[in-house]
Each structure stands twice: as C-alpha cells, then as structure tokens.
Amino acid sequence: MCGIIGYIGKGEAAEVLINGLFRLEYRGYDSAGIALIADGDIFVRKVAGKVKELAQMTSGQLPHSHIGIAHTRWATHGVPNDINAHPHIDCRGRFAIVHNGIIENCRTLKRFLEEKGHKFISDTDSEVIPHLIEEFYNGDLIAAVKKALNQIEGTYGLAIISLANPDRIIAARMGSPLVIGKGREEYIVASDLAAIISYTDQVIYLKDGEIAEIRKDSIRIESRELGLVTPEIEKVTWTLKQIERGGYDHFMLKEIYEQPIILRDTIRGRLNYEEGTARLNGIADYIDDLRDADRIIIFACGTSWHAGLIGEYMIESLAGIPVEVEYASEFRYRKPVLSQGSICIAVSQSGETADTLAALREAKRQGVPVLGICNVVGSTIARETDAGVYIHAGPEIGVASTKAFMAQVMAFALLSLLLGRQKRLSLDEGREIIEAIRKVPDQLSQLLKVLPDGIKAIARKFKDHRNFLYLGRGYNFPVALEGALKLKEISYIHAEGYPAAEMKHGPIALIDKEMPVVVIAIKDAIYDKVISNIEEIRAREGIVIAIGSEGDEQLKKNVDYAIMVPQTLDHLYPLLTILPLQLLAYYIAVFKGLDVDKPRNLAKSVTVE
Numbered sequence: 001m002c003g004i005i006g007y008i009g010k011g012e013a014a015e016v017l018i019n020g021l022f023r024l025e026y027r028g029y030d031s032a033g034i035a036l037i038a039d040g041d042i043f044v045r046k047v048a049g050k051v052k053e054l055a056q057m058t059s060g061q062l063p064h065s066h067i068g069i070a071h072t073r074w075a076t077h078g079v080p081n082d083i084n085a086h087p088h089i090d091c092r093g094r095f096a097i098v099h100n101g102i103i104e105n106c107r108t109l110k111r112f113l114e115e116k117g118h119k120f121i122s123d124t125d126s127e128v129i130p131h132l133i134e135e136f137y138n139g140d141l142i143a144a145v146k147k148a149l150n151q152i153e154g155t156y157g158l159a160i161i162s163l164a165n166p167d168r169i170i171a172a173r174m175g176s177p178l179v180i181g182k183g184r185e186e187y188i189v190a191s192d193l194a195a196i197i198s199y200t201d202q203v204i205y206l207k208d209g210e211i212a213e214i215r216k217d218s219i220r221i222e223s224r225e226l227g228l229v230t231p232e233i234e235k236v237t238w239t240l241k242q243i244e245r246g247g248y249d250h251f252m253l254k255e256i257y258e259q260p261i262i263l264r265d266t267i268r269g270r271l272n273y274e275e276g277t278a279r280l281n282g283i284a285d286y287i288d289d290l291r292d293a294d295r296i297i298i299f300a301c302g303t304s305w306h307a308g309l310i311g312e313y314m315i316e317s318l319a320g321i322p323v324e325v326e327y328a329s330e331f332r333y334r335k336p337v338l339s340q341g342s343i344c345i346a347v348s349q350s351g352e353t354a355d356t357l358a359a360l361r362e363a364k365r366q367g368v369p370v371l372g373i374c375n376v377v378g379s380t381i382a383r384e385t386d387a388g389v390y391i392h393a394g395p396e397i398g399v400a401s402t403k404a405f406m407a408q409v410m411a412f413a414l415l416s417l418l419l420g421r422q423k424r425l426s427l428d429e430g431r432e433i434i435e436a437i438r439k440v441p442d443q444l445s446q447l448l449k450v451l452p453d454g455i456k457a458i459a460r461k462f463k464d465h466r467n468f469l470y471l472g473r474g475y476n477f478p479v480a481l482e483g484a485l486k487l488k489e490i491s492y493i494h495a496e497g498y499p500a501a502e503m504k505h506g507p508i509a510l511i512d513k514e515m516p517v518v519v520i521a522i523k524d525a526i527y528d529k530v531i532s533n534i535e536e537i538r539a540r541e542g543i544v545i546a547i548g549s550e551g552d553e554q555l556k557k558n559v560d561y562a563i564m565v566p567q568t569l570d571h572l573y574p575l576l577t578i579l580p581l582q583l584l585a586y587y588i589a590v591f592k593g594l595d596v597d598k599p600r601n602l603a604k605s606v607t608v609e
C-alpha cells in the first residue's frame with residue numbers, strides 16, 4: 001500500500017527511481033511523484049494517475065542527480081490529485097519526504113504546526129512530517145527526524161532527503177515495510193524487493209523503530225530501543241525474470257500459468273513417500289504443539305483467508321484437530337480469548353498485511369505461539385512468527401492473488417497430511433494423498449492447455465452481466481468465495497460466494513434468467529446434494545455454469561455450460577477447481593477492457609488498517 005523508493009549513489013537517480021516506481025506500482029497507483037536534489041535545490045514533480053503519467057510528464061526533463069526519493073500512492077487521507085501526491089515538502093522546500101502508512105494524530109500535529117506558522121497545501125496526513133522536521137531542525141538532521149517521529153502516532157515507512165545534507169537519505173520504519181538494497185557505491189531503499197532486485201541481491205530489512213542514515217558508500221542504523229545496530233545483510237533469491245511479464249499480457253495471466261511450477265516448488269523436498277507423510281522443517285519444533293492443540297486458530301485477510309478456510313476443512317477432517325478461521329481484522333479487536341493449548345497460524349502472501357500482523361501480535365501478547373504461512377521471505381510476519389512455512393510462490397505482482405492462493409492451499413494440504421499421519425491416517429492413506437498431491441501440477445498444466453478457449457467463450461457471453469452467484473460445498477465452498485472475489489476485484493461485477501445449500505435461505509430470491517450461477521459440482525462426498533441445488537437453480541431459469549469432474553456426462557447434460565477438471569481426492573479438489581474461476585474472472589475483465597493488474601481502489605499489500 002503506497003510504494004516508496006529512495007536512491008543515493010553513482011547512478012542516475014531519476015532513472016532508478018522511475019524504474020523502481022514501475023516495479024512498485026502494484027502497491028498503489030492513484031498518483032505518483034519524484035523529488036531529486038540538483039543544483040542546490042529540491043526538484044519535485046508529481047501527478048495524479050499512474051506511474052506512466054509521471055514518466056511521460058517528466059520524460060527528458062528531470063535534472064541529473066545522484067540522490068532522490070519517489071512514491072506511488074494509494075490514497076488514505078485526501079483525494080488522489082497532483083497536490084496530495086508525494087513527495088511532500090516543508091514551507092521552504094528544504095526537506096522532502098515520501099511516506100507509506102498513516103499518521104493517526106495528524107490533525108493535532110497540523111494544528112500545532114499551523115500555530116507555529118507552518119503552511120499546509122495538501123489534505124494528506126503525510127505533509128505534517130516535513131513540517132515537523134522543519135520545526136525541529138537545528139542543524140542536525142537525524143536529531144530533527146527523531147524528534148519529529150517521536151510526535152507521530154501511527155505507522156510509517158519513510159524516506160527523507162534534505163538540502164542541508166545532500167549526501168544522505170534518511171529512512172525510518174514503524175509498521176510499514178522498508179528494505180534497503182546495498183549495491184556498489186549505491187543504496188536503494190524501497191517498500192519491497194521488487195524495486196531493488198534489478199540492482200542488487202544484498203539487502204537489509206529495516207525493523208520497526210529503526211532509522212537508517214544512508215550515504216552512497218555507508219549505512220548507519222539506529223534502533224529506538226537498542227541504539228546503534230550492525231546492519232544484517234541478507235541475500236535475496238528472487239530473480240529479475242520473476243518480476244517481469246515475460247510475454248504475457250498481464251502479470252495475473254503469467255501467474256495463473258506459473259501455478260504448476262509453483263506447486264512443484266511448494267512441495268519440493270517436503271513429501272516423504274516411505275513414511276506416507278510430509279516434512280515441514282520450518283515448523284518442526286511446533287509439530288507436537290499443533291498435534292496436541294485444543295484449537296488451531298488461523299487468521300488472515302482476503303484471499304489468504306479463503307486459503308485458511310480450506311486449511312480448516314483439511315486439518316479437521318484429516319487430523320481431527322479443532323480449527324477456527326478468523327478475519328485478522330476482527331480477531332485483533334474483538335478481545336479474543338486464547339487458551340494456553342491454542343496455537344495460531346497467520347497466513348499472508350505479502351507478510352505485511354497490517355491486520356494480520358496486529359492479530360499475530362495480539363496472540364503473542366497472550367502467550368500463544370504463532371506460526372506463519374507466508375510467501376515473502378524476510379517479511380514482517382515471517383520474521384515475527386515463531387516459526388513458519390514458506391510457500392515459495394515467488395513474487396506475486398498481479399493485484400488479484402492467484403498463485404499465492406494455490407501455494408497456500410498446497411501448504412495446508414502438506415500440513416494436514418503431516419498432522420493427519422500423526423493422528424489418524426494410516427500409512428496407505430498417507431501414501432495415497434502423496435500420490436494425488438504429486439499429480440496436481442501436471443493436472444493443472446493439462447487444464448491450462450484445454451480450458452482457455454471454452455472459458456473465453458463463456459467470458460464473452462457474460463461480461464456485461466451485473467451479478468454472479470458462486471456456489472460450492474465442503475472444500476469447494478471457500479473456492480466459491482475466492483472465485484467471486486476474483487470476479488469482483490478485477491471486473492467490478494457484483495459477485496457473491498455462498499455455500500450451495502445456503503442458497504435456499506436468501507440468494508435464491510435473486511435467481512432469474514439473467515443470473516449466471518457458477519456451481520462447483522465435482523464428484524466428491526456431497527455431489528448429490530450439489531446436484532439438487534443445481535436443479536433448484538434450473539427450476540427458476542437461472543443459468544448454470546458448472547465446474548465438474550471429468551467423466552461426469554450426466555452433469556454436462558443438466559447445465560448450460562460445463563467446465564471439467566480431472567478427478568482427485570476430495571480435499572485436493574480446490575487446487576483444480578479454482579483454476580477455471582481464475583481464468584473466468586481474468587477473461588471477463590480483459591473483455592471488458594479493464595486494467596487487470598491494477599484494478600481500481602485496490603492495492604496488493606494492505607499495510608494500513
């Protein structure tokens with residue numbers, strides 16, 4: 001949520017910053033801006049709209065500079081316009097800042113500063129920061145920044161430049177991620193790795209409460225609690241190729257097509273056929289706690305929450321351990337009571353979602369261990385959890401999550417197998433699951449060859465419909481929720497996911513001949529019940545688009561459109577049934593001419609509450 005970047009070094013700052021903004025754009029894209037120190041001045045350009053607009057507006061016009069900061073915004077305070085875009089400066093244009101986060105006490109601070117004569121020009125909360133620095137500046141930049149930060153309640157990832165010290169960038173973090181890349185005679189500070197990895201694979205993850213003073217060939221980090229700290233340099237494994245579109249029209253499509261490979265990465269080295277179980281080394285020390293837990297509590301947001309729901313169904317049915325799934329945003333505020341026998345799992349692709357992080361901290365405050373299922377290595381959630389499972393999905397750039405969901409569900413399949421084998425699954429049952437898991441990547445590859453044409457035809461036909469209903473039962477109920485979410489996110493069509501049997505308790509009133517209903521009707525334990533639901537829709541002239549199991553000829557005759565997936569074990573079906581729903585949402589959005597990778601109002605990583 002908001003991408004920030006700063007550069008200092010031997011290179012051309014403008015070029016690094018604009019390139020970086022393009023890489024960070026998935027964090028927010030309603031306005032963008034850049035500030036460079038050149039010719040004894042801070043040169044600022046900003047504009048409402050996407051990074052492309054900024055790049056076009058400034059093309060060939062940015063001064064040569066070796067230090068600067070830039071920002072791509074997702075608005076919290078103040079509408080997206082040129083003035084509210086970052087960077088923000090103080091009254092005399094001596095300090096410029098880019099900020100990701102929220103200043104909760106900005107009104108009080110603004111009043112305080114206005115009384116001191118400061119003039120504000122934007123409606124943003126962030127603008128108080130340069131004015132606070134100006135107010136406290138007394139010849140020592142770091143001291144002024146520290147004083148300013150002491151006044152702030154809320155969250156920030158900040159990069160600051162000043163005319164008085166044109167040889168350094170100050171970066172500070174509290175609650176919003178910041179990574180610093182160390183190159184040769186250059187440093188880049190950014191909200192995430194995507195802006196850094198084309199320059200260096202050596203990074204330092206800034207921690208909450210830390211302030212970094214970055215010069216082109218040195219870095220000094222001070223922690224609020226610990227004083228001076230030695231920067232820990234880590235090596236990044238993500239590659240440039242992974243963050244490029246690579247010939248696909250959109251990142252979302254690329255990521256959908258990557259799913260078979262991703263799943264192979266998620267399961268690599270984690271299946272033990274001999275013992276019919278899974279191996280998850282990252283949480284090896286907590287397996288006994290999980291197995292003996294009174295309750296496993298999973299919390300997450302958005303798509304990750306849907307993966308968590310599937311995890312609940314898997315763990316309860318394979319291992320018989322009670323599981324609850326909570327929206328992280330609800331969990332943190334509703335005074336949850338955790339028994340000492342509980343154990344929590346935070347699920348997050350980015351590892352930075354503010355609500356999930358807050359839920360994690362609440363659980364830890366109550367003395368309960370928290371494990372993580374995360375994608376981004378080194379992310380805050382990955383670091384603050386007691387132990388965890390990385391899903392190895394690689395960088396996910398498309399705002400609508402696809403491959404991370406797939407990998408999260410697979411991580412739960414592995415965890416439930418492991419726990420199931422400790423509780424009640426026989427060796428043969430374990431091996432049967434392993435065989436089925438191993439088949440999934442190939443099954444997906446095959447589906448990716450045969451599905452798109454049929455799905456495109458359906459997408460063309462229904463792209464202008466205003467509403468969709470998605471129904472599923474058991475393991476496929478969360479898939480229905482996820483399918484509906486995908487459609488909403490990128491095509492702006494209203495869509496609701498429901499447990500199929502609940503349709504009778506309300507949504508059935510919506511069904512008429514204009515209502516497409518996507519029903520997941522695979523041959524699992526509750527197939528017959530879902531077929532009855534399909535009959536109920538047809539009796540009311542609803543249009544049924546069914547996702548069925550290969551070989552189910554009867555289903556094909558009973559529905560308007562049938563999309564078939566290969567057979568697998570009941571609990572692994574979500575890994576197959578989600579694919580057509582991702583493709584359907586994708587092609588509907590494409591045929592509507594929408595910006596699939598940057599849907600309106602959304603951001604990839606939600607670092608505000």
Ligand code: G6P
Pocket residue numbers: 301302303304305347348349350351352353356399400401602603604605606
């Ligand atoms: C945002 C994204 C979703 C994502 C959710 C949770 O809403 O647009 O795609 O599912 O945040 O993010 P996380 O990174 O914690 O999985």
